[in-house]
Amino acid sequence: MSKSHGPEQLSLFIDGMLTEKEAHHIEKHLEECAACRRQAQEMRRLRNDLVEFGVPPLPAYLVHKVLRKYQALQQQPSFWNSFDFFTKILRPVTLVLAIAGFLVLWFYPPAPDPLVSEAARKYTLIFESTPGDSILSTDDQALNFALNMRPATTTGENK
Amino acid sequence: MGMEYTDDQYELIKASQAGDSKAMASLLEAHAPSVYAFLCHLSNDSVLAEDLAQETMLRCLQSLKYYKFRAPFRAWLFRIAVNLFRDHRRRMTVRKYTRSGNFEDEQYHPPSTDPGPHLQAERNERKAVLQQALGELAPNLRMVIIMRDLQELSYEEIAQSLKWRMGTVKSRLFRARKELAEKMRPFWEEP
Numbered sequence: 509m510s511k512s513h514g515p516e517q518l519s520l521f522i523d524g525m526l527t528e529k530e531a532h533h534i535e536k537h538l539e540e541c542a543a544c545r546r547q548a549q550e551m552r553r554l555r556n557d558l559v560e561f562g563v564p565p566l567p568a569y570l571v572h573k574v575l576r577k578y579q580a581l582q583q584q585p586s587f588w589n590s591f592d593f594f595t596k597i598l599r600p601v602t603l604v605l606a607i608a609g610f611l612v613l614w615f616y617p618p619a620p621d622p623l624v625s626e627a628a629r630k631y632t633l634i635f636e637s638t639p640g641d642s643i644l645s646t647d648d649q650a651l652n653f654a655l656n657m658r659p660a661t662t663t664g665e666n667k
Numbered sequence: 668m669g670m671e672y673t674d675d676q677y678e679l680i681k682a683s684q685a686g687d688s689k690a691m692a693s694l695l696e697a698h699a700p701s702v703y704a705f706l707c708h709l710s711n712d713s714v715l716a717e718d719l720a721q722e723t724m725l726r727c728l729q730s731l732k733y734y735k736f737r738a739p740f741r742a743w744l745f746r747i748a749v750n751l752f753r754d755h756r757r758r759m760t761v762r763k764y765t766r767s768g769n770f771e772d773e774q775y776h777p778p779s780t781d782p783g784p785h786l787q788a789e790r791n792e793r794k795a796v797l798q799q800a801l802g803e804l805a806p807n808l809r810m811v812i813i814m815r816d817l818q819e820l821s822y823e824e825i826a827q828s829l830k831w832r833m834g835t836v837k838s839r840l841f842r843a844r845k846e847l848a849e850k851m852r853p854f855w856e857e858p
């Protein structure tokens with residue numbers, strides 16, 4: 509092998525993978541170098557032998573078999589398909605449960621906190637008995653009412 | 668990389684991706700023979716090759732929707748075959764690639780004019796020697812020389828199938844040819 513070209517060049521040459529210039533260079537080299545000439549010849553012979561060695565024919569049924577198997581697999585419910593099947597059932601079930609829950613709450617509302625209803629009752633009484641503006645018009649008054657469940661009378665009077 | 672590999676089978680592949688079973692059949696008919704032959708030569712076992720070819724085709728159909736024309740279709744398909752073959756080898760590390768004689772019972776020479784009994788015998792012997800020499804190559808070298816010299820894949824298709832850089836394809840192909848030629852030389856030089 510001469511130093512003017514890498515060892516792979518010969519292999520590329522017989523595959524027609526070299527540029528015109530490179531190929532021309534190799535051709536010239538092959539005229540002079542018996543070792544490379546022989547190597548190139550062997551590589552070509554190898555390819556001929558391999559081609560002659562032949563290609564085993566495909567068993568006739570193979571493609572048909574693959575297609576049938578593929579179609580069978582497509583139809584078979586997979587794990588995710590079965591999951592999908594469950595969601596299809598779960599969705600209406602969830603809807604029915606939600607409606608039932610709503611109806612129960614509608615007809616049997618939870619009893620209100622007795623403290624809260626007491627406060628509401630008192631507030632209504634006081635509010636109705638006080639003329640003029642709401643006695644809870646300031647934050648202070650509202651806070652006082654919430655704490656003591658009675659209105660703070662106007663400024664400073666209850667101190 | 669927006670490049671798309673659109674070969675003459677573009678329409679066929681598109682139709683197959685859309686679920687057209689006739690297109691799928693044509694696509695398989697077009698490619699199955701070379702996949703099977705590749706696996707035969709690679710494994711030197713026609714029964715195994717048939718199994719692997721079948722599995723390759725099946726996976727091809729199942730994952731066809733993921734094929735985005737970013738590589739030549741043949742390279743994409745061969746990649747599946749190569750991966751299945753590697754998986755199999757990993758499972759069967761003890762397996763030896765000797766001339767099992769599996770092909771010997773099957774006549775798969777290209778049909779040619781009958782060369783007569785003497786030439787036929789000589790050819791069979793040549794075939795057996797080559798088959799054995801091929802089996803003695805390292806799997807990577809065997810793969811690349813089969814793809815190039817037997818299946819006539821382009822360098823680029825080989826690079827894509829095996830996920831090798833172009834330089835690796837070139838150097839391994841050269842090494843495969845050199846080693847195989849060395850193994851065949853004594854036989855060629857016989858008078």
Ligand SMILES: [Zn+2]
Pocket residue numbers: 509510537541542543544545
């Ligand atoms: Zn030289």
